[in-house]
């Protein structure tokens with residue numbers, strides 16, 4: 001912007017000063033007029049003013065009560081008033097009580113059996129969304145989508161009210177059409193993946209799409225359970241219904257199998273809790289209680305830091321054969337799920353077990369500026385293998401869960417927030433560098449004081465987490481860093497010949513490098529991981545910058561081009577640098593349906609109420625858990 005010219009400056013000064021002088025003169029002449037009045041006239045005026053003042057004070061409470069009533073029927077965006085509504089809704093969600101959706105959904109049953117009404121809505125629902133109005137016991141009304149997402153704002157202090165209004169404005173028809181066709185492309189991709197799973201792996205853990213067979217990890221129908229809430233969110237009613245049948249009739253946890261505590265918590269317990277919350281179907285809550293209680297033996301260790309493995313049939317737990325260590329990310333990324341299970345069941349043992357882990361990790365020595373090592377010993381409770389700090393494998397979701405537990409618990413647990421903020425500073429101080437030639441900001445690793453420009457694809461959860469923190473009131477700088485890292489994660493895809501990111505990237509830091517991202521031979525695989533799409537979703541939700549959707553669209557097309565298997569399913573590949581022979585690995589990980597496709601869908605949706613980030617927090621496997629009401 002140009003500085004103001006001399007003339008602009010003068011004219012501005014004259015106006016301003018003129019205004020001031022006029023005001024002063026007006027005040028002086030009023031005073032003169034007042035002095036000219038008789039004593040009787042002055043007393044009369046003062047009497048009338050006093051009457052007006054008393055009348056005003058007397059009517060004020062009625063006026064405020066009226067605005068509260070209005071808020072009950074409002075859309076949740078009228079200033080502070082929705083808080084009145086909010087507290088009522090929150091009371092229904094009080095600790096140890098089933099959430100309000102549950103009461104509703106018992107009547108609702110599975111989606112195909114629901115009654116549906118058309119929305120009288122605010123225009124922000126996706127086309128064809130089916131909505132129902134539910135009357136609560138206390139007389140308040142709520143609008144619930146077919147998928148169970150609560151449309152009316154439950155949480156009155158919604159910082160995004162303005163953005164929501166913006167999103168509800170009528171859009172350019174071609175943009176609406178584009179959004180709908182992208183959403184349909186995700187539904188189509190899901191159906192294709194599901195077809196492979198159904199035809200060749202039904203009820204098993206993972207599809208092997210190339211050999212048209214399956215693989216078993218825990219023998220618990222992992223892909224099916226992980227995908228339940230994705231089907232619900234995508235509106236795939238038939239697929240959801242057949243999967244529900246399987247959960248009802250076939251899924252049993254009374255099995256002599258060893259399962260990994262972390263993986264089964266985030267995928268199975270998290271998946272069941274999320275599906276319960278979105279659908280309100282108690283079948284999923286009952287299953288969640290069953291698996292949750294069967295996982296508890298993992299915490300019976302000398303230090304109370306859990307073992308990595310549990311036999312859910314025998315009720316025994318153990319560390320891996322070669323060590324008594326557990327992975328730090330694994331023991332600190334089961335909290336959201338067990339805390340929620342504790343809230344729903346009213347049994348304090350679940351929260352106590354996982355919060356004890358957080359309490360210990362909080363005060364442990366061996367961190368560097370809030371960054372944690374990768375291992376912790378289940379006997380001593382101490383960190384082991386000190387000196388290596390990464391935001392990638394074995395540490396990643398520790399950071400994610402610090403923030404998300406703080407959000408889940410209503411932003412009251414300050415130790416969690418402090419540890420998170422300290423860690424972000426630790427990242428900035430120790431792990432952030434710029435690449436060449438584009439000057440991308442990336443997160444490297446520290447090994448005994450030596451910096452390595454190595455970044456796992458897993459680290460791409462970080463832009464989304466930083467953005468989520470900023471959305472929930474943390475430093476706006478976190479959002480700036482999120483945007484920079486988002487660009488980097490996108491470039492990890494864009495700079496590869498297939499348009500798909502490798503498992504691990506090395507960033508060039510020397511000037512004159514041909515491109516920023518280098519990939520070692522052993523790191524060229526792509527496992528259909530979700531982290532970049534996940535972060536794109538958060539960035540788009542909060543900024544509405546279409547660039548993030550477009551990047552996601554490019555990535556979806558690359559998945560379709562290089563990983564889609566004709567007979568059904570998608571496969572991980574060995575070589576993202578060879579478009580002629582990406583070399584299929586013959587495995588579709590459960591997180592492709594649980595996370596990657598779900599985040600694609602949420603990214604392309606312009607409906608901020610489709611799993612509102614002011615009401616839910618996603619666990620590290622993209623399963624939505626409610627943010628607890630403030631009363632708790």
Ligand code: DMJ
Pocket residue numbers: 397458529530531591595620621
């Ligand atoms: C998922 O199981 C979870 O996202 C986990 O936090 C990391 N690994 C996979 C996806 O990459």
